[in-house]
Amino acid sequence: MTKIKAALLGFGTVGQGVYEAIKSHQEKLQERLVAEVEIVAVLIKEPYKKREIDPSVLITTNFEDILNIPDLDVVFEAIVGETPSFTYLSKAIEKGCHVITANKVMFAKYGKLLLEKGRKKNVYVGYEATTAGGVPIIRTISQQLQVNDIQRVQAVLNGTSNFILTEMREKGLSFQKALESAQLHGYAEADPANDIEGKDAFFKLMILSDLVFGAQPDWDAVEVEGIQHITVEDIQAAKTQHLRYKHIADIYRYGRTLKASVKPVLVAPDHALYSIEGVENAVTIYASLVDKITISGPGAGKFPTASAMIEDFVSGYQIPRYQFTLNI
Amino acid sequence: MTKIKAALLGFGTVGQGVYEAIKSHQEKLQERLVAEVEIVAVLIKEPYKKREIDPSVLITTNFEDILNIPDLDVVFEAIVGETPSFTYLSKAIEKGCHVITANKVMFAKYGKLLLEKGRKKNVYVGYEATTAGGVPIIRTISQQLQVNDIQRVQAVLNGTSNFILTEMREKGLSFQKALESAQLHGYAEADPANDIEGKDAFFKLMILSDLVFGAQPDWDAVEVEGIQHITVEDIQAAKTQHLRYKHIADIYRYGRTLKASVKPVLVAPDHALYSIEGVENAVTIYASLVDKITISGPGAGKFPTASAMIEDFVSGYQIPRYQFTLNI
Numbered sequence: 054m055t056k057i058k059a060a061l062l063g064f065g066t067v068g069q070g071v072y073e074a075i076k077s078h079q080e081k082l083q084e085r086l087v088a089e090v091e092i093v094a095v096l097i098k099e100p101y102k103k104r105e106i107d108p109s110v111l112i113t114t115n116f117e118d119i120l121n122i123p124d125l126d127v128v129f130e131a132i133v134g135e136t137p138s139f140t141y142l143s144k145a146i147e148k149g150c151h152v153i154t155a156n157k158v159m160f161a162k163y164g165k166l167l168l169e170k171g172r173k174k175n176v177y178v179g180y181e182a183t184t185a186g187g188v189p190i191i192r193t194i195s196q197q198l199q200v201n202d203i204q205r206v207q208a209v210l211n212g213t214s215n216f217i218l219t220e221m222r223e224k225g226l227s228f229q230k231a232l233e234s235a236q237l238h239g240y241a242e243a244d245p246a247n248d249i250e251g252k253d254a255f256f257k258l259m260i261l262s263d264l265v266f267g268a269q270p271d272w273d274a275v276e277v278e279g280i281q282h283i284t285v286e287d288i289q290a291a292k293t294q295h296l297r298y299k300h301i302a303d304i305y306r307y308g309r310t311l312k313a314s315v316k317p318v319l320v321a322p323d324h325a326l327y328s329i330e331g332v333e334n335a336v337t338i339y340a341s342l343v344d345k346i347t348i349s350g351p352g353a354g355k356f357p358t359a360s361a362m363i364e365d366f367v368s369g370y371q372i373p374r375y376q377f378t379l380n381i
Numbered sequence: 382m383t384k385i386k387a388a389l390l391g392f393g394t395v396g397q398g399v400y401e402a403i404k405s406h407q408e409k410l411q412e413r414l415v416a417e418v419e420i421v422a423v424l425i426k427e428p429y430k431k432r433e434i435d436p437s438v439l440i441t442t443n444f445e446d447i448l449n450i451p452d453l454d455v456v457f458e459a460i461v462g463e464t465p466s467f468t469y470l471s472k473a474i475e476k477g478c479h480v481i482t483a484n485k486v487m488f489a490k491y492g493k494l495l496l497e498k499g500r501k502k503n504v505y506v507g508y509e510a511t512t513a514g515g516v517p518i519i520r521t522i523s524q525q526l527q528v529n530d531i532q533r534v535q536a537v538l539n540g541t542s543n544f545i546l547t548e549m550r551e552k553g554l555s556f557q558k559a560l561e562s563a564q565l566h567g568y569a570e571a572d573p574a575n576d577i578e579g580k581d582a583f584f585k586l587m588i589l590s591d592l593v594f595g596a597q598p599d600w601d602a603v604e605v606e607g608i609q610h611i612t613v614e615d616i617q618a619a620k621t622q623h624l625r626y627k628h629i630a631d632i633y634r635y636g637r638t639l640k641a642s643v644k645p646v647l648v649a650p651d652h653a654l655y656s657i658e659g660v661e662n663a664v665t666i667y668a669s670l671v672d673k674i675t676i677s678g679p680g681a682g683k684f685p686t687a688s689a690m691i692e693d694f695v696s697g698y699q700i701p702r703y704q705f706t707l708n709i
Contacts, residue, residue, distance in 0.1 A: 074528075074670055081528045187671040189525035196524060197517035199413045199695050200406050201688060325677075328656030342402055342688035343515040343678060349653075350674035360529060360670035367527050 055088035057370070060119045060150075062096040062141060063132035064104060067155055067182075070359030071129050072106070078363070085367050094119050096132075096141075116141055120148055127151040127370075129362055131182075135159040139167070146170045146178070153366045155182035155358055161256035164263055177369030179362070184257040185210060185334040187357025188350040192368060194264055194338065201340035203265045205305035207325070210257040212332035212352035213241045213248035214280045214300040218317075219330045221288045222297065228281060240332050240353075250279035251300070251315045258302040258315055261336075270304070270311040278316035291319055299326050305339075383416035385698070388447045388478075390424040390469060391460035392432060395483055395510075398687030399457050400434070406691070413695050422447050424460075424469075444469055448476055455479040455698075457690055459510075463487040467495070474498045474506070481694045483510035483686055489584040492591055505697030507690070512585040513538060513662040515685025516678040520696060522592055522666065529668035531593045533633035535653070538585040540660035540680035541569045541576035542608045542628040546645075547658045549616045550625060556609060568660050568681075578607035579628065579643045586630040586643055589664075594632070598639040606644035619647055627654050633667075 059075070061068050075082065075090050082090045094111035096119055097104070106112060113119065116137070119128070128145040130152060132138055138159040142152045146167065154160060160167070160183045171178035181191040185208070194203065209215050213235050220231035232249065235241035247253045255277050262269045280300050288298055296319045304313040320327045325347045329335040334352030339345050351357035387403070389396050403410065403418050410418045422439040424447055425432070434440060441447065444465070447456070456473040458480060460466055466487040470480045474495065482488060488495070488511045499506035509519040513536070522531065537543050541563050548559035560577065563569035575581045583605050590597045608628050616626055624647045632641040648655045653675045657663040662680030667673050679685035 078528050078530070078670070081530065085527045188674060189521065192525050193517065193521065193676075196696060197520050197692055200402075200409045200691050202406070202409065322656075323658070328650075330651070340688075342406070342684045342691070344682070344685055346516060346676065346678035348521075348674065348676045351672050354672075356670045357672055360668075363528050363670070364525055368524060 057088045057090045057126045058093045059090055059127045060094040060125055061092050062130040064095050064097050066355045067131035067358045070355035071362055074359040074363055094122055120144055125150050130154045139163045142167055146174050146176055149174055151177040153179040153362050157183040157256045161259040179365035179369045181365035182358050182361035184260050185336055186352040187360045188334055188348055190336045193348055198340055201342045203338055203340045205339040206261055206265055208302045208336040209299055209326050209329045209334055210254040210302045211248050212334055216240050216332045218298050221285050222292055227285050249281050251277045254302045254315045258304055262304050266311055270313045276314040280317050283317055296321055297327055385416045385418045385454045386421045386452055387418055387455045388422040388453055389420050390458040392423050392425050394683045395459040395686045398683035399690055402687040402691055414698055422450055448472055453478050458482045467491045470495055474502050474504055477502055479505040481507040481690050485511040485584045489587040507693035507697045509693035510686050510689035512588050513664055514680040515688045516662055516676055518664045521676055526668055529670045531666055531668045533667040534589055534593055535629055535631045536664040537627055537654050537657045537662055538582040538630045539576050540662055544568050544660045546626050549613050550620055555613050577609050579605045582630045582643045586632055590632050594639055598641045604642040608645050611645055624649055625655055
């Protein structure tokens with residue numbers, strides 16, 4: 054059977070998820086791809102940490118070692134921050150590898166460029182895992198809604214913020230206590246600023262904007278507001294009126310420009326995102342024929358994110374001409 | 382530009398939706414398919430009814446006229462009942478046409494057979510529109526969850542029943558009054574038996590069963606119960622406990638068999654289908670890696686169903702080797 058040689062950049066939670074899921078789902082992968090998928094190398098940062106990796110796998114701190122692997126087919130990238138991710142992926146594409154990324158900060162900035170590079174080298178650039186965790190929103194939009202004219206996207210894209218808001222409403226916790234609860238559950242980083250100030254959701258919205266509208270609004274023109282100023286009193290007052298605060302990323306066409314915002318919004322029970330609770334993510338798509346579709350699921354996590362990356366790769370490998378850049 | 386010649390079987394609500402949507406979305410279609418899509422013929426039942434169809438289109442009551450069209454590429458089927466739909470589609474496939482159907486009763490029985498015929502003739506058999514209206518559930522499962530092991534599917538698949546239950550809860554209406562309201566809104570047929578007794582949802586569940594598990598349970602072994610025996614008192618009593626009745630189609634692996642039911646279930650607010658209201662449909666998929674994904678949207682209607690048929694065709698035309706029969 055053909056062997057698909059894969060390298061993994063990063064061995065944090067998501068990297069480990071990809072590694073383990075490729076092993077545990079090997080049978081399904083072989084069925085779909087008529088090929089065996091093997092992780093042949095893992096790029097790590099700290100060489101002396103103990104890791105559960107087969108001895109046959111090359112473990113290296115040097116990306117050049119990855120590039121030197123002959124006939125490498127695909128690179129799964131699960132590292133944090135825009136550099137060196139962009140450089141690594143550019144080099145991998147240049148070498149002729151498919152690349153699958155979970156890096157939203159990098160992709161919001163350099164996605165168009167990477168997709169362009171991928172097209173030139175005829176390789177697949179998959180970025181399903183950058184946005185909404187395990188929810189297959191990128192491919193739902195690019196594959197399942199090709200004819201519909203998408204007019205607007207509204208989404209809950211940051212699980213940490215949504216968890217905090219849910220805790221504050223359900224348990225009457227203060228923002229601070231709810232944040233601590235999120236950290237205790239492992240949902241929030243030690244430095245939660247990107248999540249609670251709306252930046253994380255902003256990057257994901259920009260990725261969706263490129264996909265849906267073929268462009269991003271001026272970043273400075275996007276209203277970005279986090280949840281850190283919402284008090285438990287605000288939330289309880291809303292509750293008595295059967296309203297909920299949801300941190301919503303929203304983008305739509307407005308004349309010849311795009312109007313985008315990422316901010317807390319009061320929503321009523323008939324709003325599609327009203328019932329999205331805890332760490333879930335959800336995306337509502339308003340489109341010309343279908344009217345409105347909402348898709349929800351885990352916004353983060355080891356296996357849901359690994360799911361997004363692996364499913365993305367399988368789609369892209371089967372149909373390499375799909376570059377998921379339909380409007381770009 | 383290449384011309385894709387399409388025939389439309391049936392010109393009821395859905396047929397008209399397909400006809401109009403292909404016209405109004407011609408630009409997008411051309412962009413995606415690098416071809417023009419033209420409805421060249423419409424099969425109707427009553428020859429003397431007034432219809433808004435271009436004079437250049439062949440209007441006929443005789444299916445043989447459709448079969449005699451040279452180089453016909455695709456047949457969109459939107460007629461009711463299992464016969465003659467199955468015969469028509471079999472003949473269309475035999476002729477080498479792609480077929481796109483919205484006919485759930487027929488497809489629940491003959492889907493496997495039609496897909497087999499399609500594979501032999503190397504044409505696409507699309508059935509997205511048979512299940513959950515505009516919600517692209519068939520392709521979400523077959524394309525976006527290829528590696529995940531799907532363990533269970535739970536769904537609200539009958540918009541009429543869900544609308545009635547919603548009306549009874551929100552407005553305190555009796556079953557009879559709520560049914561009248563559904564008929565008034567055009568959501569329920571004059572003879573609503575198939576909807577309210579659970580048969581409609583049953584057929585859709587059997588289609589999902591084939592797709593997800595590669596088989597259907599014995600029809601006789603499936604517990605099918607409608608909503609007609611639920612009283613407004615039942616619903617109001619549940620409401621005081623923050624519970625809701627949802628008419629849920631459910632299927633999962635149970636040892637070496639499949640366990641399926643279609644019946645009213647009391648669900649709590651943390652259930653994924655609790656917040657599905659009115660005529661919406663929703664499907665929750667429980668799977669090995671992603672955990673749980675829910676997708677919801679309009680369960681019926683002129684343009685949502687047309688959306689499902691047209692998007693389905695575009696997917697199938699682009700990737701004819703996808704037969705959406707991954708487990709069959």
